[in-house]
Amino acid sequence: MSADIRSVTSSTPPAPTLRELLRAGRVPQRYPDVAPLLRAMDDHERERAGRLLARVSPDAVLAAHPKTPVVAATITGPGTLAALEPALTADLAAHGILLRSRVSPFDSWIADLSDPVGRGLTDSDLVLCVLDPTVITAELPQPWRVDDAERVLTEKIRLIRGLAERFSGATLVLNTLPLPATMTGQLIDLRSRARLGALWRTANADLLALSERNSGVVVLDLDPILADGVPATDARLSVYGGAHLSGPLLARYAREVGALARLIAGRQRKCLVLDLDQTLWGGVLGDDGAEGIEVDGGHRGAAFTAFQRVVQQLGSQGVLLATASKNNLAAVTAVLRDHPGMTLRESDFVRVHADWQPKSAAISQLAADLNLGRDSLVFVDDSPFECGQVGAELPEVAVVQLDDEPARHVEKLLRGGWFTVRELTSEDRTRTDKYRQEIRRGEYLGSAASFADYLRGLDLVVRLAPVAERDLPRLSQLTLRTNQFNLTTRRMQELDVRRLIEEPGGLALAVHSADRFGENGLVGAILLRRAADAWHIVNFVLSCRVFSRGIEQAALAAVLRAARASETGCVTAEFRRSARNGIVSEFYPRHGFRQQERHDGGDVAFYRHDLAELLEHPTHIRLLDGLAGNEDFTKS
Incomplete structure (x- = not known):
């Protein structure tokens, strides 16, 4: 737990860290305390915590907390997926959910999907068939041409489509195939490289279309993750260990699956509660006045506008928007109604709340007004103190802490996938x-x-x-x-x-x-x-x-x-x-x-x-x- 969070709860003994709970064997008894600790960790810390949490028996947790939601997952695929289980364990634990997982034997994915009943997959909520490029590259002749790649791509997509259409008993999760640079690099003419890229993207488009034809199938698109600079593979682990997708890529994959698991467990979020000063606009309204806040002008103003556009986009898809700001309500309302640079307007919010009470109290009142559980809320603020205060008083609320760089606001908000749904209605x-x-x-x-x-x-x-x-x-x-x-x-x-x-x-x-x-x-x-x-x-x-x-x-x-x-x-x-x-x-x-x-x-x-x-x-x-x-x- 951060020093900021501990400072606002100084009247009580500091909560133990996750490492202390793990060392003392107290995770099963203190499992509700694990989620906020994990959410405060960076990716590297969470990766290490996941490896340790994967050793904790779900039955031991359920003995202490029998109403803890459990999501059962079977993991299968053509490669070694040892890194996925701890990553998924940590991601689900960060939302108070237990993972009961089973990893199929190496390269048994076709048998698994062909006979889900006989292979015991019907007891799972999710069947994660993690595809990697070897489903194509392993079938190519040596030497190979683009025509060979086209033939193998066509055959494999036809096979996967048939397996997906016949699959039943659980939600089947597939993914698109990364195109390795080492594959295109083997083609020395640019025309062949371009043709291979087109064929590969067509195959991925066919995979993505499977979810439109079958409501029991989800296909995760890995391209946006790779576009963030996440490496698709680790050469040594791929060659020596058969792990054909990198650890960082599997961690991001786990985050995507975690959003789906939250749906299954009934733990998805419904309402986005936003601070205003330095969050929706630059500056402090009470000090700078409406004419002095930064929005829609200059580099920083453009960053705040970009953030507002994303928030408005979320609101247009059913996410409830509200504010929790230490400000004068009349001044806030005037900005939302009249400021020419604002993208978000008063009509975008289900509730505009601004006063001088602690933000935890404002958020609790908002939840009561909307008849929502506090675990339906996501609170976003740039202040470490305010985030700490809300996190300490309302651990059910998901807290997203921004910083003083507004260009990163969008990334920090979207990273959690808080509001993911299977289909928009x-x-x-x-x-x-x-x-x-x-x-x-x-x-x-x-x-x-x-x-x-x-x-x-x-x-x-x-x-x-x-x-x-x-x-x-x-x-x-x-x-x-x-x-x-x-x-x-x-x-x-x-x-x-x-x-x-x-x-x-x-x-x-x-x-x-x-x-x-x-x-x-x-x-x-x-x-x-x-x-x-x-x-x-x-x-x-x-x-x-x-x-x-x-x-x-x-x-x-x-x-x-x-x-x-x-x-x-x-x-x-x-x-x-x-x-x-x-x-x-x-x-x-x-x-x-x-x-x-x-x-x-x-x-x-x-x-x-x-x-x-x-x-x-x-x-x-x-x-x-x-x-x-x-x-x-x-x-x-």
Whole structure:
């Protein structure tokens, strides 16, 4: 932990370093403390820490912290990948996630992908097939020509495409192939080099297109990493050890996979909270005035403008933007509204917060206003003190510390891949507007005479219907991103949802809502397996934006009504406790279900509703029930 962080917590004993925890064998007991320590490390320190953390048993951590999220990964490929496992262990640990990994035998990737069930890959969340240039170069004749390379490229891409299209049971992660300089250098004429480059890039484009055809496949593009100057290979390790991708490249690959793992574990971030002075603009507004801040003028001003453009780009894709600044609010608002050099405007932010309280308090209030967990936030500031204070008081918040060189702001912000999603949905693009509506609802609640009056005044409409094809990405995203009202916390990729729907009796219901303040969109989902004797609720998820309005009761009442109409015997359900969903632990008993049994120390409970007495429909909600085939099923 840095001296800055320790200085703001001087009233308590300094926290142990990761090295001290490792030496004392205390990592399993203190695993929640590991994440902020790793996030403060540079790449070299994290690499060493990863090698040590890879020796820590996931079972030992789970014994001490049973609700720690776990991501299981199988690592396979044509080369030696020993350096990947510790890099991935450290990256996941930096976000509070455990890695349970298995490395396949050397060069067994084709057998693995050909028979994922027989090879035991279906127990994994991720199957990382790490491709390297030897899948091509090892097949070339000696001597070789560009025509030979074209033939091998065509054959290998066809093979990989076939394997990917038949693969099932986990998310398959592939990657593009680096083009080695040692390969182009063997061609002495420039025309041949250019043709090889074109063929190689076409093959990589074909690989990248695989994710468009198969929702269970992710293809990572290594070109942007190589463009940052990361070496593709280490000649000695490649020749002597069969490790055909360099350690630094595998570390950056691990960071990309880590963003995907956070999605699976429900640990992705949703809101970017920004300092202003020396972060969004140069100078100090309170000292320099609006006319004196640096933005959109000169070299430094251009750097701040570039940073603002990137922040705005993130906001346009559903990342919530907010400020936490020690400044006068009126002066900040005036700059955002009127300064001619600003790219970001007040309308880009879901909340503009500026006052003189500690930034940890401002961030906590922001999370409460938006009904977000603090682990959904990323805080960006140039001040070591402010970053330290927030990190010490709010360890769940991801902290990005900038420095006094604004040209590096963009790189530092984007490096974490904090806001990565599998696919952008229409809900993402309108998220800021929806959260602004939520703030207006909160203000309306404050003006209502009672909560019942508030609910009646919302004019709430709920639509329940079998999920449409266009809604599958959003429904999957709900299971991945929702932590509080998620009754089993099962994370489902789009392919998993599709498989459930295609099962006999499988059904996915989308819950849409709207009220006087606007459309909320697709806010929930109920996943079902239906049989003649019973319907089983596989999972029920609801966005935290629409808690406590009766939407969950209205949707559940419709399911119970439809089940009785189908003459089934009962509806069963289960609840699996996680670190975040305790708020809904009594949801089923509260709505007429009787507990049948409990397992895993009480963390898993099974329930049954005999359908004798149906759940009442909330009178303040107008329900459009597509499940019943009646688009005007209203309050009764």
